[in-house]
Amino acid sequence: MNLDTNLTKGVDFAAARQAVNLNVLRRHDANILDILDSSSHVVVYDFDMSSQSWAKRGIEGTMFLFRRSVEPHYGLMIMNRLGIENLMILLTPHMEVQLLGEYVIYRKPDDSVQGLWMYETVDRTRLASELSRCVQLFVLCL
Numbered sequence: 001m002n003l004d005t006n007l008t009k010g011v012d013f014a015a016a017r018q019a020v021n022l023n024v025l026r027r028h029d030a031n032i033l034d035i036l037d038s039s040s041h042v043v044v045y046d047f048d049m050s051s052q053s054w055a056k057r058g059i060e061g062t063m064f065l066f067r068r069s070v071e072p073h074y075g076l077m078i079m080n081r082l083g084i085e086n087l088m089i090l091l092t093p094h095m096e097v098q099l100l101g102e103y104v105i106y107r108k109p110d111d112s113v114q115g116l117w118m119y120e121t122v123d124r125t126r127l128a129s130e131l132s133r134c135v136q137l138f139v140l141c142l
Helices: 001-007 013-028 123-138
Strands: 032-048 052-068 074-080 087-090 095-098 105-106 114-118
Touching: 013 032, 013 052, 013 074, 032 074, 032 123, 052 087, 052 114, 052 123, 074 123, 095 123, 105 123, 114 123
Parallel strands: none
Antiparallel strands: 032 052, 032 114, 052 074, 074 087, 095 105, 105 114
16 A cells, blocks of 8 residues: 555645645735636846847746735736745736737836746747736726
8 A cells, every 4th residue: 555645645736736826925915816827937027118128127937817805906926936026016907918929018007018928838828818808807897
């Protein structure tokens, strides 16, 4: 009889991982209700308007798209593997989101532009669509 097999029999590892991730996110924002989607490796870039070029922001790690109990109801967080500064963006109806080449680009209300590069192409396409949908849901609720 293999003890390891008996201990893990019937355990839903995906649900357990999701619960742990949700608890971590709630340490940063207690209003987070659930995780809608994620990508395991995302790199954040800032767009410099004057030089018309992208620069790494020094934030990369796992990205979570989440739903909150208060406005704004949607947001994203990138848990930084490179340092202690995480990136949390609350989605607003004034944001523009689009998929442009290898980046998911968004313009924030202050007109700054950031790009998210994702290792997995399928994640990039899916999350660009989900981010756009969340911004649209916010607009429809106004």
